[in-house]
Amino acid sequence: QSVLTQPPSVSAAPGQEVTISCSGSSSNIGNNYVSWYQQLPGTAPKLLIYENNNRPSGIPDRLSGSKSGTSATLGITGLQTGDEADYYCGTWDSSLSAYVFGTGTKVTVL
Amino acid sequence: EVQLVESGGGLVQSGGSLRLSCAASGFTFSAYSINWVRQAPGKGLEWVSYITSRSSTIYYADSVEGRFTISRDNTKNSVYLQMNSLRAEDTAVYYCARVRGSSLSFYYMDVWGRGTTVTVSS
Numbered sequence: 001q002s003v004l005t006q007p008p009s010v011s012a013a014p015g016q017e018v019t020i021s022c023s024g025s026s027s028n029i030g031n032n033y034v035s036w037y038q039q040l041p042g043t044a045p046k047l048l049i050y051e052n053n054n055r056p057s058g059i060p061d062r063l064s065g066s067k068s069g070t071s072a073t074l075g076i077t078g079l080q081t082g083d084e085a086d087y088y089c090g091t092w093d094s095s096l097s098a099y100v101f102g103t104g105t106k107v108t109v110l
Numbered sequence: 111e112v113q114l115v116e117s118g119g120g121l122v123q124s125g126g127s128l129r130l131s132c133a134a135s136g137f138t139f140s141a142y143s144i145n146w147v148r149q150a151p152g153k154g155l156e157w158v159s160y161i162t163s164r165s166s167t168i169y170y171a172d173s174v175e176g177r178f179t180i181s182r183d184n185t186k187n188s189v190y191l192q193m194n195s196l197r198a199e200d201t202a203v204y205y206c207a208r209v210r211g212s213s214l215s216f217y218y219m220d221v222w223g224r225g226t227t228v229t230v231s232s
Contacts, residue, residue, distance in 0.1 A: 002154065033211070035218035037155070044205055044225055045147075045155060050218040051211075088155050092217045097169055099145065099157040099217055 003028060004089055004102035011108040016079050020105045022072040022089035028100055032092045034072040036065055039086045048087075049074060081109050112136040112221050114206050119226030122196055130191040130226060132206030137221075140164075140184040143209040145219065146191050148202035148228075156202075160209065161189060174200075198232040 005023045012018045022034065036049040047056055049065035052072065064075045072089055089102035118130040132144065146158040159180040160169045168180055179192040189206055204226050207219035 032215045032217070037219070039155075044222040045207075045219075046222065047218060047220050050220070051216055056220060086154075090155075090157075090218070092214045094214075096172075098171055099160065101147075101155040101157060104154040 002103045003093060003096070003100050004091070006087075006089060006102040006105045008103070009106045009108060011110055012079050013110045014079055014081065017075065017077045018079060018107060019076075020074040020087055020089075020107070022074070022102045024070050024072075024091065024100075026070060027095035028070075028091045028093040029067065029072055030070040031094060034065065034067055034089055034091045036063075036072075036074045037088045037090065039088065041085070045088065076107070079107075079109055083107055084109050112208075114208065114221055114223035116204060116206050116223045116226035119204065119228045121229045121231060124196060124198060124230055124232045126196050126230070127192070127194045128196065128228060130193065130204055130206075130228070132189040132191075132223060134187045134189075134208075137208075139187040144182065144189045145207055145209050146180065146189075147205045147207060147219070147222075148200075149205070149225075150199070150202040153202075158204070159191065193228070196228075196230045198230050201228060201230045203227050 010018045033051045037045040039045045052067040053065045062078045093100045115133045143162045145160040161180045177195045182189040208221040211217045
């Protein structure tokens with residue numbers, strides 16, 4: 001049972017924007033940095049965002065991350081069919097002494 | 111090319127043991143922390159264990175504490191996960207991933223392997 005809560009699914013038409021929320025607490029998001037991962041069907045997860053809002057090389061600026069208090073958000077603009085995947089937030093939890101992932105969000109392009 | 115390759119998965123009976131390996135290439139392995147993450151069929155990601163570059167710090171998820179042991183051999187560029195007393199709920203794809211961040215507060219995983227499948231039959 002994850003300590004980070006995400007909506008099970010979000011959807012939008014091609015070219016539109018989606019946002020995915022990740023809600024936690026002071027022991028995780030509130031005092032640590034958040035990263036985001038994309039998992040395409042049948043593949044390993046891939047890092048999209050680290051340290052709340054930084055993109056690794058090769059990740060387009062259509063993707064963005066932000067954090068406020070004990071919540072974080074991943075935004076995807078200019079939605080493409082290739083964005084259909086599961087998305088997970090993650091961060092260190094200082095109380096659990098463990099890394100925690102969000103419950104995961106499935107993005108569907110209508 | 112920076113790469114992590116897992117091996118050692120398979121079918122095992124409940125109560126049995128398996129040892130997973132994670133072989134690294136393309137980077138200075140001894141300078142990085144590594145962790146294991148698993149994903150049960152149809153479920154989300156679950157962090158399993160973490161080991162620092164010199165094995166000085168190790169963490170486990172509560173779900174595996176006392177049953178799993180993480181270790182590494184920097185001379186072989188490899189990390190291992192010894193899994194004992196396996197249960198049906200340990201059935202999952204196990205991924206190893208390279209950990210970045212100047213401290214645990216900055217923790218993230220930038221390179222992932224393709225995973226190895228562990229199936230525990232009851």
